[in-house]
Amino acid sequence: MSTPRLRIAVQKSGRLLQDSIQLLKECGIRIDNGRDQLKAPARNFPAEILYLRNSDIPQYIQDGVADIGIIGENTLVEKEKEGEVVQHLGFSKCRLSLATPRGTVYAGPQDLNGKRIATSYPNSLRAYLKAQDIDAEIHEISGSVEIAPNIGLADAICDLVSTGSTLFKNGLEERDIILKSEAVIAASPKIDATRREILDRLLFRIRSVLAARNQKYLLMNVPNQKVETIIKMLPGMRSPTVLPLAEAGWSSVHTVIAEDSFWDIIDQLREAGAEGILIVPIDKMIV
Template identity: 60%
Template sequence: MKLKIAVQKSGRLNEDSLQLLKDCGISIDNGQDQLKAEAKNFPIEIYYLRNGDIPQYLKDGVVDCAIIGENVLVEKGNGITISSALGFSKCRVSLAIPKGSTYKNISDFKGKRIATSYPETTKNYLAKFGIEADLHIINGSVEIAPNIGLADAICDIVSSGSTLFKNNLKEVEVIMKSEAVLAVSPTISTDMEQILGKLQFRIQSVLKGRDSRYVLLNAPNNKLAEITAILPGMKSPTILPLAEEGWSSIHSVVNQEKFWEVIDQLKEAGAEGILVCPIEKMVL
């Protein structure tokens, strides 16, 4: 029995998804232009699919799970469970208008023509404010629509905003923030759930490692209490005596988001020789 997992056929999400599986120790035997591949050392099959098709494959039970953008699930994946957020391929779904247009509030979209690849997401967001608009469904280069007179505005995914800038558009409303997620089919069997559990364990170990840094430092013994209060670690910091009398080495783990803040506090508390290392995986 093999767990069937879908990933995007090509693009950035494909690359990041395969890298995550690789970091989980899963070796995939795939060649160029393959639509399906098996792992050599884990009971899993990889299906390479169009991003927009993945929700239907999940609903139909053709695949057991998928690495997919949350924005696609919101648009097409009603009833599909999100197992966990994966922390990469972050973007947002936003409404944008031509740079020269004035904008006061969401009411400005009333009766406007909006080009989008996300009609359900757009419609549901506007409905929250009681706004009706004329939606033009476009698969592809949505940003060009206002420039050719097809629409007054667009609703599309935004990452850096460079594509909007190149097409003389400005972002005015963020409908939702999105990232890659692990989604699970509503029809997954009990046997496949067990394999999925093992995969989830590996994924969480990798993600925790990515979000953390291993810190080693030297500190005078009379400062240990103050410094260890800054460094809680996974349970508590590891403290080892140094050859130099009156000094100790402290080992701990710091969350990446708070890293520089913690480092500043450690220096003020008297820490020296601070060494920071990446963590490949963290198993708790």
């Protein structure tokens, strides 16, 4: 009897696919995927990858054809299918927003009453309008939603926004955010106990990778009389490691620190006497 494999649905093309496969590689999972394959096994982990249309993934998760999917949370919400979000992944961040032509008077969502709104996300928009008690006409279109106001099809749009540059180029201004989204792992309600155990092993690896991404290993040389002062300044993991140097009166202080936090205190560390400061990337971090 063959060993069960965790069936992982991913987008079959695009940036989300690249980021998903990269994450799995960082988890040490090697995938035997050839050109135009729709299914590919992992060589060294009990899993197989299903390459699917992004909009179809929620249905496959709900039906149990896929045990988990790596998908944008906005798609999961829009399709209104059953699927448990078990991990946020921190990439492919965007937001579903309302936008109107620049110069349009807009005091708030209530200004959309009686207006026409073009969108590729009718379910998400409908839920938002209902929650805000707004009566507006939804025009469901695919493709370039942002052109709708310019051709007289709609008064406003509801679309995904990353940087806002596409809105700007089309003379639109972002007004309200309906929901914020990022890539997530969603699990099927039909996943069995054996595959759930494999999923738990995968999540352990993923969380170790994600924990390391914004963390750096920090090493510095510190005069012994300044060690306690330096340690109090470090917002790192538990207790730093302090090792004596060959030169009398000096120690090497090692810790893990968030990269953003480091830049906030670098000048303070130097003023407190730290020298020879090194910042080393972390590949994985088990916490």
